[in-house]
Amino acid sequence: MGINITDPEPIQFLDADGAFAPNESAAEYLSEIEDLTLEDIQGWYRSMARSRAFDTECTNLQRQGQLALWAPNLGQEGCQAGFAYATEPQDHLFPTYREHLVADVRGVPLLDLAAQFRGLSHGGWDVSDPKHGNFHLYTVVLGAQAQHAQGVALSMVLDAKRTAGNTALDPNEPGTPTDRAVMCFYGDGTTSQGEANEALVFAQSYQSPVVFVVQNNQYAISVPVARQSRTPIYRRALGFGIPSVQIDGNDALAAYAVGRKFMRDAREGRGPGYIEALTYRIGAHTTSDDPTRYRENEELESWKLKDPLRRIAGYLRQRGVTDETITQIDEEAAAHARTVREEILALPATQPDEMFAHVYAEPHPRIDEQRAWLAAYEASFAGEETS
Ligand SMILES: Cc1ncc(C[n+]2csc(CCOP(=O)(O)OP(=O)(O)O)c2C)c(N)n1
Ligand SMILES: [Mg+2]
Incomplete structure (x- = not known):
């Protein structure tokens, strides 16, 4: 027996070829992209190309024994770019172990990411260093970061209240404007973890300024998302009373527009939000995994046609950006990845x-x-x- 809810179409701005064709669900977010310039979107493409080239290098370096493990983000660059650029410098971000593009945008050196996967550091980077953009440490314990994110968001509420001379924390009062908010990333599989759900309880009760972003890449290692939930993942948050939407996660514009709106709402005291981004992990779960054991090639090929880089490049071309410019960005990305590769090769051996x-x-x-x-x-x- 099912529950009778009609799911709106996932929010989409760009079609698979990059044509600007916002659907009905996108209508209320159109104003979010009004101030964007072509240069801004070209900058997103630069980050996406950089991330893909770096990701490919790291996958290869693991095969060559230079990294102990690597978790590819190939295919997920669209929503990662949109969400990363939707945040403000003062916001805090809590990742899983796959948000390499977001880390790069916030200022974490890619070498620091790679060093951790080489086994050279216990934590990764110094979060208190302003250069690292309030990008918190990678978390392998699924869902743990949801509690950390919610805790930091709650501390933002307490700080704002203290400044206003009111230290009471009353779950019945409306939210408190905080000027900053938290974005917390996790995957479709993690939505089944207790901690991820407990964080939703606290966030809703205290109207914490936190936006939970679920990158639904269709799998939790070998477990398909249909095994996690018989209904769309975004509906889980509705059960907690948290505004929640589903977006096309390979559409960077959709991720930016919705991410920006939800983060602003959170900062303005309108409480938590939840965004499910439908995407696909084109690579393996990690370099220890063989995805051919549990998914069909046709499925993989069908998602490759929705490649987020191809989509944004198509959009840029339609707005007059030349093929030469796109090729130049790709070449710069490859050159940058080669530089990081040289730096990784020069890192000390693990102890x-x-x-x-x-x-x-x-x-x-x-x-x-x-x-x-x-x-x-x-x-x-x-x-x-x-x-
Ligand atoms: C608490 C916990 N249980 C199990 C694992 C093992 N594990 C690592 S990644 C993973 C799947 C996570 O899937 P999802 O949340 O969809 O994220 P994705 O890797 O697809 O980005 C599992 C089960 C873990 N790291 N932590
Ligand atoms: Mg997943």
Whole structure:
């Protein structure tokens, strides 16, 4: 037995070829893109091309043993660009482990991302450094960042209240304008996690300025989204009383327009929002995964036709940007990725022993035991060729 709700069409501005053809669902967001210039959108394309070239390099570097693991974002660049550019400098962003484009836009050096996947750093980057654009650390524990994001959003409410001389936190009062807000990313599979749902309870109760962005890339590793939910994911948030919409996630304009509106609403004290972006992970879940084991080639090919880069490039061409300009942007992106590749190759080798150093402040017998085991294991290879 189903619930009788008619789902509106996912919000879309551009068709698959990049023609500007906003659908009915997009109508109320049209004003959000009024101030955008062609240069702005060309800048988005630059970020998308940069991200794709970097992603391809990192996938290859993992195959060459230079990175321990890589989580590709190939295919998800459209919504990542739109959402990244929809945020303001003072906003805070909480990623999963796949928002490489967003990290780049906010100022996190791509080398820092790669170093983490090489096993060289425990956290990644210094979030308190203003250069890193309030882009928080990658989170592999699914859904944990939803609670962190909601907590930081709630702290923004408390700060605003304190400034106004009112420290009471009353769930019955309307939201508080905060001037800044939080964007929290997670995937379709993560919407089933307890923590992701608990964060929605708190966000709604306290009208926290947080926008949850679900990149529905159709899979949680090998589990298709239909196994997570028999109804569209965006509806989950409606059950919590949180405004929620579904967008074409390969349409950067749609992500920008909706992201901008929801983030502004959050900053103005109108509470949390939830956006489901329908996209597709063209690459593997991570370099440890073989997607041919669980998805059909036809499905992959059909999504490649909706490539977000091709779509924005098509839009730019229709607005008069020349093929030469597009090619030049692509070449700059490839050159940039080669530079990062050289930097990655120059990084020091990992020191596996270091992983035990920061587990506890004090020495611990279990950790000592594991360290000793690793040392003995490594010693067992002594004298072997390691090339
Ligand atoms: C709490 C927790 N459970 C399980 C895992 C193992 N795991 C890593 S990624 C993943 C799938 C996540 O899927 P989704 O939320 O759709 O994000 P995507 O990787 O597709 O971007 C799982 C189950 C984990 N990292 N954390
Ligand atoms: Mg997924």
